[in-house]
Amino acid sequence: MGTSGTGSERPCWVVFDYGEVISKPTSALPRITAELGMDGAALHSVSAAYFAEREAYDRGCDDHEYWSAVAARLGTSVDERLSRELTRLDVAGWSETDPGTLLLLRELTASGTPLALLSNAPGSFAREAERTRWAEHFHQVVFSADLGMAKPDEEIWRVLLERIDASPERCLFFDDREPNVAAARAAGLHARRWQGPEHAREVLRSRGVLPAANDD
Template identity: 35%
Template structure:
């Protein structure tokens, strides 16, 4: 028997949005005169602390530059913050529209995401971002996934029990943390794979692309 959740909670990066486009990553690496692999390594090294607002933007980027024996000018710092924020602003195919569909169907919807203040300020101004009943960001709470407190905050604000909540995230460790609290979880891989799993396990609308694919299979 399929489960009918009362709420669907979305991670942001790699779920609602695409992965960072390579040109944006290359642009940030070029500002620091670093190879892309080295830049990526330094970018993620202290990212969780940045997401939790334990580091402000200047400190995060200056620490990153210092780790590579680089010194940032004010203009370079501003360019890194702007490019980083923009890099996370590209909508994923079909998922934002699907979130709108769920919202319109009467389900409670939310974002639960680890992200720093500049990225949160940037993406919440994007016209493509759907309306949600609740937006929970690590930088506002100074707590990041997979800490249980951030999940509890989100579902408490939604007013829905964990057993009636579905959570989608691209990181298995975050799904495991949600499941430990009684939340239903699905690891977001590809849209088609996730939609098939949702259709099998849950009584909710699925993304249009998967619906069309299912109809094509039935008509063959």
């Protein structure tokens, strides 16, 4: 099945990652640094701690557990009130979407292409995301924290395919991280590294999902 990532068969489903695909990179880290009582010089250290603990958060640990682990790496601590505020800032930081990607989602929806979302994300973000306008484009949304697993785990692809009731060769997956792209291909999906909405549109046109430019 590992060769499906380079095949030319027209996919039925298009599956998107969220972070830095639909969204812009988080803008929250300076505010998070300030809320932790640190100055701008600590931004690099806060960023390192934030991302070092992110996998556990994406796999389902709760908000306070995550922020306590981040704070411990920085030699400090957080209470429940601060944890709630940091979570609010974090969700807001990942909520700024890329207009070009939203346009692509609208084009795919108008073409009748079924869309799914597969995102490594904590539960707090997932609940907010489900209420957004962009989420209405998706027939299925799958968040890692709800499953207790995350990309690139082998099992998560089985869950995705069960949710959308599709065979892997009928799916085209976009993600900004190469390990996730490689894992999707190993599971039999067509998969491409995200390089922006214009590149994705070219890929979709080449596979017949969207009409060629001269047919628009």
